Amino acid sequence: MPASNFPPVPFQEPVRREDAVLERIAAIVGRHTIPSGEVHIGDDAAVLAPIVGETLISTDVAVLGVHLDTSLFPLEDLGFKAVASAVSDLAAMGGRPRAAVIAVSSPPGTDLEELHRGIADAAAMTHCPIVGGDLTRSRDVSVAVTVIGETPGKGSVLRADARPGDTIFVTGPLGRSAAGLRRRREGAPLDDPLVVAHRRPWPRLAEGLAARHAGVNAMMDLSDGLGLDFNRLADASRVGFVLTELPVADGATEAEAIGGGEDYELIMTTADPDRLLDTFHRRGLSTPIAIGLVVREVGVRTLKGAPLERAGWQHEL
Amino acid sequence: MPASNFPPVPFQEPVRREDAVLERIAAIVGRHTIPSGEVHIGDDAAVLAPIVGETLISTDVAVLGVHLDTSLFPLEDLGFKAVASAVSDLAAMGGRPRAAVIAVSSPPGTDLEELHRGIADAAAMTHCPIVGGDLTRSRDVSVAVTVIGETPGKGSVLRADARPGDTIFVTGPLGRSAAGLRRRREGAPLDDPLVVAHRRPWPRLAEGLAARHAGVNAMMDLSDGLGLDFNRLADASRVGFVLTELPVADGATEAEAIGGGEDYELIMTTADPDRLLDTFHRRGLSTPIAIGLVVREVGVRTLKGAPLERAGWQHEL
Numbered sequence A, B: 001m002p003a004s005n006f007p008p009v010p011f012q013e014p015v016r017r018e019d020a021v022l023e024r025i026a027a028i029v030g031r032h033t034i035p036s037g038e039v040h041i042g043d044d045a046a047v048l049a050p051i052v053g054e055t056l057i058s059t060d061v062a063v064l065g066v067h068l069d070t071s072l073f074p075l076e077d078l079g080f081k082a083v084a085s086a087v088s089d090l091a092a093m094g095g096r097p098r099a100a101v102i103a104v105s106s107p108p109g110t111d112l113e114e115l116h117r118g119i120a121d122a123a124a125m126t127h128c129p130i131v132g133g134d135l136t137r138s139r140d141v142s143v144a145v146t147v148i149g150e151t152p153g154k155g156s157v158l159r160a161d162a163r164p165g166d167t168i169f170v171t172g173p174l175g176r177s178a179a180g181l182r183r184r185r186e187g188a189p190l191d192d193p194l195v196v197a198h199r200r201p202w203p204r205l206a207e208g209l210a211a212r213h214a215g216v217n218a219m220m221d222l223s224d225g226l227g228l229d230f231n232r233l234a235d236a237s238r239v240g241f242v243l244t245e246l247p248v249a250d251g252a253t254e255a256e257a258i259g260g261g262e263d264y265e266l267i268m269t270t271a272d273p274d275r276l277l278d279t280f281h282r283r284g285l286s287t288p289i290a291i292g293l294v295v296r297e298v299g300v301r302t303l304k305g306a307p308l309e310r311a312g313w314q315h316e317l
Helices: A017-029 A076-091 A112-125 A176-185 A193-199 A205-213 A226-237 A254-259 A273-282 B017-029 B076-091 B112-125 B176-185 B193-199 B205-213 B226-237 B254-259 B273-282
Strands: A046-048 A054-063 A096-106 A130-137 A142-151 A167-170 A218-221 A240-243 A266-270 A289-295 A301-303 B046-048 B054-063 B096-106 B130-137 B142-151 B167-170 B218-221 B240-243 B266-270 B289-295 B301-303
Touching: A017 A112, A017 A130, A046 A096, A046 A130, A054 A076, A054 B096, A054 B130, A054 B142, A076 A096, A076 A112, A076 A142, A076 A193, A076 A205, A076 A218, A096 A112, A096 A205, A096 B054, A096 B142, A112 A130, A112 A142, A130 B054, A142 B054, A142 B096, A142 B142, A167 A273, A176 A193, A176 A254, A205 A218, A205 A266, A205 A273, A218 A226, A226 A240, A226 A254, A226 A266, A266 A273, B017 B112, B017 B130, B046 B096, B046 B130, B054 B076, B076 B096, B076 B112, B076 B142, B076 B193, B076 B205, B076 B218, B096 B112, B096 B205, B112 B130, B112 B142, B167 B273, B176 B193, B176 B254, B205 B218, B205 B266, B205 B273, B218 B226, B226 B240, B226 B254, B226 B266, B266 B273
Parallel strands: A096 A130, A240 A301, B096 B130, B240 B301
Antiparallel strands: A046 B054, A054 A142, A054 B046, A096 A142, A167 A266, A167 A289, A218 A266, A240 A289, B054 B142, B096 B142, B167 B266, B167 B289, B218 B266, B240 B289
């Protein structure tokens, strides 16, 4: 959006700064091949060829100093994490990415090229082309990513359809991201495996597609932590749960596995565990881990016999 | 995106603030009827029924203090303008809105309900339902709006297809928004008609659809001002132009009409002016105003015989 009229409009002097920066950024994020009939960066809106099946859309914003501490991490990680977080929302529906647009606000002097290199890396790794964006100035550096996805074949998997008796699975052990942040604070290098798990979260797109094809009833990604997110799924489905296992990642603590967030593992509930395990196996994916059962009693929300608190991240707004 | 791991994760205390705020906001922006088979606010991603024809996507961010001065205007205007600006990008392609998602960053204490009332007003007026969003904290108040649109029937109208010999039209006189801001600074009330034009810009959706059906070659919206925007269209089309008329809105100055921005009138070029005029007339739309001709010579960019400078708004980045 133009800052057209405030502060006073500079009628006299032609300013080309924004257009020039946009050109450099387009060169960074626009390296993908544009399919015939599509228009990506450069017009009022991007034009995409028809989308297959249901259309998915999700938006996520990451703010420097809130979502990333630049005394510990390079700026490009903010861009990477913002895109990965948004793409993970598509994985959580069983969808696949089609395109992303990026709105960046930043103070003068921000290294926008570094920021967009992280954005471009995540877009390339998740096959989610950046098709448009907006730049504006502000005091904070913030990155708002919106992703469009599609669900070919059967419909998207919601978080509201878990059923009593379903077995609950996660796609992998939990707490790696929180452990990586802790290790970085303790001085671990940027390429420490757990630190990388924190810096470069990997949306479980293949796992989400496999889960949808295996007919899971409900699914979501663990972005804010198991304690908070799984209670949300149970709220949406009006069910309770009895978790008997907590798969803690090597190097992480139990508290990090429950409340750490940003793992982006998927949690799934299914009436047909064998079909889920078989589908993952046939696709060469890591074996999902059964952690408990969905129960009818909405008030029953336990992990190893104790209540599972809504621990995890919420903003103070 | 969760601020999951920075600052330190509050494992101990269940925090429900964000979820509680989200519920109140969902009640403000979620008043529309959700079509069968769609899922709007509340899951990882929103699910839309299949989109007709080409899919359009555009993102726009508005920042308090950059795009709106709260000493002059209520906070809800920031939300309204952000949505209207994004929807205008769909109008400029000849498309119609399908859905919007909103990512809001704000410091604690911001009146998020007022902000979202402005968002909801613009969404209702443009028939663009808000289907999802994200909230995070930051020092600035910023609103990133992403809109999804569709172009049923013939393809989207680009800014790159203007042809020498085309007649150039605008959908209305220019400078109203800049004049409204000036009048507000001079003490005009919030309901002064020009001040309203600044506070509540109106995306020309009906005009954009009519122009596409009338077969215009190129189109864009005037968001940053005629001087800047029309030079961009000429750049994209590799053409020049000779403008013979400057339609200045009542109460606006010539400078405001050229460089003011935020008018969101559409500029169109067509090889068939009679068809354009006839189509607008049959649809009961205001008669578009012919302002000049597209020429082959890329270096010729004149208004009433003088060079048309790239005057208008660009951010310093």
